[in-house]
Amino acid sequence: MEVSIVVPHAALDVGPGVAQMWYLLTGRVGEDQEFSESSVGVLPPGLRLEAPPIALATQTPLGALPPLTPAAAPIAPGEPLPSPQAPSKTAPAPQAPMSPEIFAAAPAPQAPASPFLVLPKRSILFATNRTVRAATGTPSERFGDDLDATIRRGSCLVNIPIENHVQGSLELPRWFNWNDPTRFFLIDATNILDDQEFRAMLRGGNSRRDVLIYVHGFNTPFDFAVMRLAQIVHDIRFAGVPVAFSWPSHGSVWDYDQDEQNAERSVDDLAAVLKEAIDEQAARPEALRGKVHVIAHSLGNRVTLRALDALDSELPAGERPFGQLILAAPDVSVAEFTQRLPAAHRRSDRTSLYFCPDDNALLASQARHPGEPRAGRGVVPVDGLDNIDARKANTSFLGHGYWADVKQLLIDLQMLINLGWPPNQRVFTLESVAGPPPYWGLR
Numbered sequence: 001m002e003v004s005i006v007v008p009h010a011a012l013d014v015g016p017g018v019a020q021m022w023y024l025l026t027g028r029v030g031e032d033q034e035f036s037e038s039s040v041g042v043l044p045p046g047l048r049l050e051a052p053p054i055a056l057a058t059q060t061p062l063g064a065l066p067p068l069t070p071a072a073a074p075i076a077p078g079e080p081l082p083s084p085q086a087p088s089k090t091a092p093a094p095q096a097p098m099s100p101e102i103f104a105a106a107p108a109p110q111a112p113a114s115p116f117l118v119l120p121k122r123s124i125l126f127a128t129n130r131t132v133r134a135a136t137g138t139p140s141e142r143f144g145d146d147l148d149a150t151i152r153r154g155s156c157l158v159n160i161p162i163e164n165h166v167q168g169s170l171e172l173p174r175w176f177n178w179n180d181p182t183r184f185f186l187i188d189a190t191n192i193l194d195d196q197e198f199r200a201m202l203r204g205g206n207s208r209r210d211v212l213i214y215v216h217g218f219n220t221p222f223d224f225a226v227m228r229l230a231q232i233v234h235d236i237r238f239a240g241v242p243v244a245f246s247w248p249s250h251g252s253v254w255d256y257d258q259d260e261q262n263a264e265r266s267v268d269d270l271a272a273v274l275k276e277a278i279d280e281q282a283a284r285p286e287a288l289r290g291k292v293h294v295i296a297h298s299l300g301n302r303v304t305l306r307a308l309d310a311l312d313s314e315l316p317a318g319e320r321p322f323g324q325l326i327l328a329a330p331d332v333s334v335a336e337f338t339q340r341l342p343a344a345h346r347r348s349d350r351t352s353l354y355f356c357p358d359d360n361a362l363l364a365s366q367a368r369h370p371g372e373p374r375a376g377r378g379v380v381p382v383d384g385l386d387n388i389d390a391r392k393a394n395t396s397f398l399g400h401g402y403w404a405d406v407k408q409l410l411i412d413l414q415m416l417i418n419l420g421w422p423p424n425q426r427v428f429t430l431e432s433v434a435g436p437p438p439y440w441g442l443r
Contacts, residue, residue, distance in 0.1 A: 210240035217298025221251035291323030301330030328403035
């Protein structure tokens, strides 16, 4: 059944100067969310949100909608609308309006000038310090799981099943499937680039483009890291240059100790790649200069925080070359996380911790590190850090891959990376939690 929802302009209570609006539409049946669609994307240059968005949720067909007036009490998201034939005896409690100053006072979003294009084939840059074990084959057949003294750079052409892809899913073929490009993410080609070619692609051409560097975690083969980044780029509509830094993880749950050693020995190599990315942006004309964003997951956070700590002393005082620093499910002790975060925070526009108290993979890691609780399992009270509880996005027993598997969280990343919105503007996806200490929770 198709349902059309029409919201009268008068019911939105917006000024005459508002030309465009963004929305998040959520459909529910009882307690279960059935779908969620958002218009959030990259704001055109110079356009800013002037008033808080208004959410309207309904479980009833259009014919049952009551008349809306500007004076009508707001309906809480997920609550059924009262029927006009049988008015509700108890109206939903009005939600406290958000101050427009929250939106008007925010800095203009740092969105890339390049538009996002939906492409069935997308180029993903990579830098890896894995050994080379074959000249041909799939990337995971070509690159090994041991540490090499050389950083190799290149690009992978990734097939994206755009007609059948579900946001938050990484559709991969199993051993009994054909490699059907209409159904699965596939790596079509892998090319090694020399330093000059890689740097040219990092610059992103003649338009302003940000860079997004992804540092994967434990138990991650090369192929998976590249295709995961392709999925993220597609799902959050990132218009910049994506780069996967793949350190030599063995891609097996039984090799944690070896992965941990390889991760810790990859710090200098990641620092070199990060420095390369920010140097290329710094060398561009100011009008074309973009930001370098970083997403680190799991054990990749240990590599990232140590690399940023090492870079801190090399960069000029006051320079912030990094945009959004996103620390997802960090397999880092709270003590080390707290110690190294200030350097990362000094060099980025915003640092965000996505944690889940039900992360059983980090619980297992914590058992291997007695007396060292993991930062990815709770609030870490550090000044300037946005703590975001993502337990509502946890859909698996391990509870470790939520950051890229759930549409609601991907929409949150979309607003954070593409628009630079702080948590109090991401009212589509986040709600404040009193604490103590105060933090944010996924809706």
